[in-house]
Amino acid sequence: MNIKAIIFDMDGVIIDSEPAWQAAELAVFNQLGLHLQPTDVEQTIGLRIDQVVDYWQQRKPWQPYNNQQTAQDITAKVVAYISEQGQALTGIEQALKWSKENGLKIGLATSSPRYIIDAVLEKLQLNNTFNAITSAEHLPYGKPHPEVYLNCASALNVNPQHCIAIEDSFNGLVAARAANMQTIAIPEARFAHESTWSIAHHQLKDANTISSTLTAYYHLG
Structure with missing residues (x-):
């Protein structure tokens, strides 16, 4: 071919x-009371971040639910990691x-x-x-x-x-x-x-x- x-x-x-994404997701979701483990966030590797947030809202709903704000909180942590130590x-x-x-x-x-x-x-x-x-x-x-x-x-x-x-x-x-x-x-x-x-x-x-x-x-x- x-x-x-x-x-x-x-x-x-x-x-x-990927480790930065997983760490950021754990930090933000667990602040919201979801009590996720590292193996949990591995399930959504490759998904767009708003899809990840929606995935967990469907399984462990929390209030108030703001997909955009939660996604922004996660991505802000990832950007900080990339800027400081991305390789x-x-x-x-x-x-x-x-x-x-x-x-x-x-x-x-x-x-x-x-x-x-x-x-x-x-x-x-x-x-x-x-x-x-x-x-x-x-x-x-x-x-x-x-x-x-x-x-x-x-x-x-x-x-x-x-x-x-x-x-x-x-x-x-x-x-x-x-x-x-x-x-x-x-x-x-x-x-x-x-x-x-x-x-x-x-x-x-x-x-x-x-x-x-x-x-x-x-x-x-």
Whole structure:
């Protein structure tokens, strides 16, 4: 198959921010009296933050309920973490460089709001890296709905069939598959053994082997 573009998820792929999201969610939700555990917030990895808030409101309702304010309280903590100690994940800088050198268009498709995207790009000095950036922030549905990936492919002017998506979450992987893209899953090590990753076309330990995987299995450009 001919691959013309590579589309990266952001949280958990470009930057190691998933622990920050989980810590922020635990802090805010438990202040509201939900008494969540770390394993609880792992259930919503990859969902848009307003969907996460709604998820817990449906299961452990609290009052007064203000989805927007709760989401803002969580994302403010995440932005602070990114600005202070955010780091690129292993191999991602090399993968981005390799993609550009091999003539692939580079996209970013994320559930995160724009101000978190900007914080990540600024912190990692990636402001001029991506040919297209799409967020599910204002879409009717976030991941696992495929729209954010379809929008990114459209912005890149590449047929989704000629895109490969890099994901760390099952919700994101479902979105990319539904968009009819090729997929690479790079799950967190403690989840890597789970059978759910079998829907990915390839599963890698980290981004260091993205280039060799694409070279071995696909025609580029």
